[in-house]
Amino acid sequence: MNRLPWSEDDEELCHGGSAPPRKKLRLTREQSRLLEDSFRQNHTLNPKQKEALAKHLMLRPRQIEVWFQNRRARSKLKQTEMECEYLKRWFGSLTEQNHRLHREVEELRAMKVAPSTVTSTSSLTMCPRCERVTTAASPSMAASAKKALPLKEREH
DNA sequence: GAGAACTCATAAATTACATCA
């Protein structure tokens, strides 16, 4: 299978001399697959599990431990990247929404300046919860705002 | 009970090697 060319005992023998060059093991596909399976079940191992896995994969327990440490780090990094992407998209949609609202404010101001063009009251609706008056002409905005917010913040 | 000293486990940061385009 796939073991380091020297054992821990070898390293002890080397004391006094120069340390052996750090050799890097490449895990086989099968070893990686089993480690991934194990990681999916549990992100940490107890000593017994570690020992068993090491025996099964013909690796040292320390190598299993290191693999799990690195795997947790990779997993966390990926999670952070995903969250970052999500926040970027959210920020983008909020910016877009903000622009639309600014435009609408400008339109409403323009209407105020020219009262003859004011929307008839029948086209205005009032939100029963926040008691704000909105035009019925902009339901899409409400929908897009809803889309942009995460679930727990959609509560109006 | 409070706290210093120690051990152990884990995360985070870094290094170094293998592989590939």
Add this chain to the structure above:
DNA sequence: TTTGATGTAATTTATGAGTTC
């Protein structure tokens, strides 16, 4: 063949929790 980029195994360092005295 060389080289730079990339992935990742391995090492080092920092930190927190638990235990003992």
